[in-house]
Amino acid sequence: MIQVNDQPIEWKPDMTIADLLKQMSDVRFCSVVRVNGKLISSPRFDVTRIPDNAVIYLLPLVAGG
Amino acid sequence: MGPVQLNEIKAVPYERSEVVKGYTDRSLHIDLTGNDIRVDPIDAAVKDRFTGGKGYDLWFMWQAVKGTTKWNDPENALCISAGPLGGTPGYPGGGKSIVTTISPLTGAPIDSNVGGYFGPYKKFSGFDVITLTGKADQDVVILIDGIESQIKIFSASDLPDNAYELSDALTRYFDEKKPVNISVVTAGPGAENTYFGCLNFSWYDAGRKRVRYKQAGRGGTGTVLADKKVKAVVARFGAVSMKSNQPADLEALKTVTKTHAKEINELDGKQNRMSLVGTTHLVPIMNDHDCLPTHNFKFGSHPEAAVIGEDVYEHIFDKGFDGCWRGCAVACSHGVKDFSPFTGPFKGTRVFVDGPEYETVAGCGSNLGIFDAHTILEINFYCDAYGLDTISVGTSIGFVMECFENGLITTEHTGGLALFFGNRFGALELIHQMAKGEGFGAIVGKGIRQMKQIFADKFNADPDFMQDIGMESKGLEFSEYITKESLAQQGGYGLALKGPQHDEAWLIFLDMVHNFMPTFENKAEALHWFPMFRTWFSLCGLCKLPWNDIVPEDNKDTKEPAKVMKHVQWYADFFSAITGKKTTPDDLIAMSETVYNFQRVFNLKMGTGTREHDTLPYRAMGPVTVEEYESRQDRYDKQLTDTYGMDISGMDTAARVAALRKERESQYEQLKDAVYDRRGWTKNGIPTKETVQRLGIDFPEVLEVLAANGVQ
């Protein structure tokens, strides 16, 4: 099980961030997520595997300085 | 350092005007040439039209300067205001100052929005805006004392010349017992000797028992203060509460303040964690999206960027409350204690560094090929202490390094410094030289526009290449984002009134990553709404970070998530609660549109403000060199074939660079047309007569300026 924005979601082996986002709605503006506190940006969504029990937050918008 | 010695040369008591519904309706004018001090009422019509903050600054500057005024003419005015909502404790970002002046870099109005307590203290002392004109005949310190109701001017000698020690010394001098009552505005020796001097705005950090500061960085506001021989402007005021602005509806103000602060307290930890890392989270994000300036904006990422981002600074930043305004829940103004510089006058001592923020890390780190968190701290420390803008410093030195690596300049010109990318010592040495106005640093301190001229005239450097790689527009150095793949952000920089600073529009992700604005019309609409809304923060004396750096959890379900409309509504409620004027989100845009167009006409008055001044160096649009093209060859080849339908099989890289350039430059010109049209401007980028009439700024002088530029 993983926690995504404080909600439990079933974890699957080899699940990537891109896989996770595909099963979620309204992620249009999500270009960065935090996985266990670490920032992962959209160019790496396909290749970043999610570990079991991960705590994930989707950063909704990147607004610049 | 001995005790501070100041000699009073003028003292004027005044009757403190109460703040009512966010306004004092008074302006303070100090002419330094004769030490003339004047307090004037502000007309209701001016208030209605210009709202406050930057609007007031520009209005009073317009009165002070002629179209021929240069930055160092005595009549140039340096204006500082707070805005009607500024000085609300507990409202996130609720206490900024706005500074404007005619810039030494651009020759036109520059504006800077800055933290610290000066703006609110000055307002509660009785003045919505202050203007400084003239020039003193000796170094002076100005005190606006809202506790004693006195304005004083002191002659000053033997003061520390750096802002770090001077802010501290003056804070303790003017209120030894209650240093929290003091805010100091200072420049520094770098401001005296360069064109991009900044101003440091202080506050007393009661938790750490030390003076902290934030910078009004852009465009040389510090250079103007130094030119007027003002060492510091000090505001003194006592307790501030939610009642200090005498809001029209105190309960409504408390409600909206609590709601916004609560949301930030709940969500910042799940989103950008700014209360822990400031804006350094942007370093890895920009790097991953190929937007982090590296080696003078040549590239957008670097494998070593991980060692200068949030992962490192989170551990270096001193723990504690870091709001640059009282009770700001974002609390992102971090610093580093017990830092020991390796170079310069503070070598081997222990200092506190305020920063770094993202812009400093990117500009003075990756852009110079410096991937060392501690060197960036040292550059940050000295830039602030010397009164230098870290953005112009970083972008200018990046330009110098690329010129050096390409043989346009050599050690013969640089006084022996081998200024290759990554030369940490060289970068620091240049900064020390800038502060003294000596050596090659004295040339770098003039900014990129002048350097291009000097390198071409004196060193025989190729002017066309320098035009392409010199990251300035309108004379101002770029802030720190790569825009090659975002046409909308090219507009965000090129069409910004003061020059390429991202505070008007930051559209890279909406455009490049989310493809949210595919057409020219979409981009033009964004380049209307976002600059207008962002302008509004400076009219009111607020920080924009709490608007969209922390986003409501249900934002994605709203009709216009990019605008974070829930927060926009809160800002309208905030404005209504303080001023008593029932205000909608559309009203906020209308307030800004008036001031925005007035500023464009002001540019025109100063001889800029037309299409030709909205030009960008090609590096902001695409790859200048074969090396750059080949570093992202797949991307560029694909665009030439798929987007532009070209057969590139017979083209070498140089031909492909040229073909892409033609397309991208043409797109930028089309974008200008679309934006001008949306803003109600002519094809030459000038507000039409109908536009200024609609906005109520059709004063005779405005119409004269338009007419002189062919707009009847």
Ligand code: SF4
């Ligand atoms: S959000 Fe950060 S920069 Fe803005 S007022 Fe708060 S602490 Fe200062």
